[in-house]
Amino acid sequence: TQADIGLVGLGVMGANLALNIADNGYKVAVFNRTAEGTQAFMEKAGHLKDMFIPCYSTEELVANIKAPRPIILMVPAGAPVDQQISVLKDHLKDGDILIDAGNSDFHDSNRRYKELADTPFTFVGMGVSGGAEGARFGPSIMVGASETAYARIEPILKAISAKHNDEPCVALMGPEGAGHFVKTLHNGIEYADMQMIAEVHEVMTSTLGLSIQEQAEIFSKWNEGPLASYLIEITANVMGVVDEESGKPILDVILDTAGQKGTGRWSAVEAHMLGVPATGIDAAVAARCLSSARELRQEIADIYPQSDAILTWEEKQEGIAACERALIAGKISAYAEGFAVLAAGGKENGWDLPMGDIARIWRQGCIIRSRFLDEIAQAYDENPELKSLYLAPAIIERMKDAVPGLRDVLSLCVTNGVPTPALSAALASFDMIRQKRTAAYVIQGQRDFFGQHGFERTDKEGSGFHGPWPAGGA
Numbered sequence: 242t243q244a245d246i247g248l249v250g251l252g253v254m255g256a257n258l259a260l261n262i263a264d265n266g267y268k269v270a271v272f273n274r275t276a277e278g279t280q281a282f283m284e285k286a287g288h289l290k291d292m293f294i295p296c297y298s299t300e301e302l303v304a305n306i307k308a309p310r311p312i313i314l315m316v317p318a319g320a321p322v323d324q325q326i327s328v329l330k331d332h333l334k335d336g337d338i339l340i341d342a343g344n345s346d347f348h349d350s351n352r353r354y355k356e357l358a359d360t361p362f363t364f365v366g367m368g369v370s371g372g373a374e375g376a377r378f379g380p381s382i383m384v385g386a387s388e389t390a391y392a393r394i395e396p397i398l399k400a401i402s403a404k405h406n407d408e409p410c411v412a413l414m415g416p417e418g419a420g421h422f423v424k425t426l427h428n429g430i431e432y433a434d435m436q437m438i439a440e441v442h443e444v445m446t447s448t449l450g451l452s453i454q455e456q457a458e459i460f461s462k463w464n465e466g467p468l469a470s471y472l473i474e475i476t477a478n479v480m481g482v483v484d485e486e487s488g489k490p491i492l493d494v495i496l497d498t499a500g501q502k503g504t505g506r507w508s509a510v511e512a513h514m515l516g517v518p519a520t521g522i523d524a525a526v527a528a529r530c531l532s533s534a535r536e537l538r539q540e541i542a543d544i545y546p547q548s549d550a551i552l553t554w555e556e557k558q559e560g561i562a563a564c565e566r567a568l569i570a571g572k573i574s575a576y577a578e579g580f581a582v583l584a585a586g587g588k589e590n591g592w593d594l595p596m597g598d599i600a601r602i603w604r605q606g607c608i609i610r611s612r613f614l615d616e617i618a619q620a621y622d623e624n625p626e627l628k629s630l631y632l633a634p635a636i637i638e639r640m641k642d643a644v645p646g647l648r649d650v651l652s653l654c655v656t657n658g659v660p661t662p663a664l665s666a667a668l669a670s671f672d673m674i675r676q677k678r679t680a681a682y683v684i685q686g687q688r689d690f691f692g693q694h695g696f697e698r699t700d701k702e703g704s705g706f707h708g709p710w711p712a713g714g715a
């Protein structure tokens with residue numbers, strides 16, 4: 242019999258997604274650029290082997306799927322997606338649906354959606370989160386599609402997605418690149434979340450003198466409270482692992498340069514383009530870049546050495562409690578900014594992004610899944626027009642409790658020279674957004690002085706006022 246769906250690209254994500262689809266009772270026609278990839282996949286398919294039809298050409302792939310055919314592309318973002326589309330394009334017929342499930346730039350998905358609008362098949366851009374395990378056992382899925390196309394693929398997506406209290410973590414975000422836009426911001430928030438966790442580890446190491454083992458226990462404990470999340474849980478796990486070769490904690494032997502593939506940077510750039518900067522995400526992207534300048538850091542570190550300030554035990558306990566609250570405040574700030582970018586991007590692109598659904602489908606399956614997302618989902622349920630997360634009653638309470646902890650941690654870090662770019666950015670942006678009057682009047686004065694840009698006044702209607710600047714200005 243023919244397959245229910247096709248899947249192209251049997252790498253880490255594609256192979257796991259194919260197994261997940263098969264587990265849910267759908268037959269999958271699988272194809273990989275290199276035949277070895279397909280063969281290797283079939284060899285590892287185990288008891289699910291009969292659920293797959295290995296294909297070794299595009300013709301074979303298309304012929305082995307029941308029409309109308311849904312086909313998932315799980316290849317690296319960028320040129321490989323365009324290449325695969327151009328290969329498959331002429332083989333697809335009326336009603337077929339081509340789904341790009343990689344981490345594509347949403348601008349590319351917007352472009353592809355428009356370019357392919359006149360073809361007999363439909364293009365769908367779909368964000369999938371959860372890494373290899375999510376792909377295998379249930380990812381969080383953000384779909385950019387027409388309502389008709391979504392209705393057709395919804396049953397299969399609901400079956401393979403993660404479940405939160407039996408609710409599938411999949412939803413239609415809007416047409417065009419809406420799914421990839423939301424996935425991009427998901428990853429941006431993930432960058433900020435990960436960076437803040439790393440910073441708190443650094444604080445606990447260099448100002449509180451806590452060992453990695455002690456920190457593993459602290460993170461495990463935090464995972465039972467308001468910070469409960471996948472990233473906190475795996476941080477505790479990573480901290481607990483010992484390197485077999487050296488006998489040291491694995492974190493002691495992992496090189497301190499962080500990789501990145503682009504989604505964090507895209508989030509930051511998009512946020513700037515929308516005029517809704519996400520400072521926590523920005524700082525996290527910058528921190529990964531600075532971490533990569535390893536050689537330069539060694540040289541500069543020799544000239545400006547770090548002071549080692551280890552606090553007393555009593556202060557340590559206070560420090561640990563402050564670190565937890567710092568992470569809570571930092572996390573809220575990252576989400577507040579991330580959701581603000583989502584709202585602005587939705588507006589800019591003419592999509593009515595379902596903010597509550599976004600929080601809901603991120604509660605399971607994805608990398609940023611956390612207890613905190615329940616509170617965000619609830620906040621948007623109570624008020625779908627919420628202007629900022631900082632205005633949601635449950636968040637106000639949390640923020641008021643957590644911000645003093647963040648201030649304490651950052652004071653300690655500034656004094657001791659411990660780098661906390663993302664946590665500092667979180668506090669700075671929160672402090673800025675809670676100002677009734679910012680210092681921006683100075684900037685407006687300067688702009689008018691040197692460039693006659695004009696300003697508005699606090700005491701009069703209208704714009705285009707100028708200052709009585711002395712000659713030489715303007």
Ligand code: NDP
Nearest residue numbers: 250251252253254255274275278316317318321343344372
């Ligand atoms: P892998 O590198 O493991 O696999 C890539 C797959 O794409 C391979 O099957 C490869 O085939 C194929 N491929 C590469 N270039 C081309 C091309 N030009 N034409 C056709 N096929 C090609 O990547 P992942 O599975 O990790 O990632 C796939 C997508 O999923 C990416 O967009 C990634 O960003 C995204 N993603 C990854 C996550 C992760 O945690 N890894 C999480 C969420 C999304 P071959 O065997 O011939 O090399």
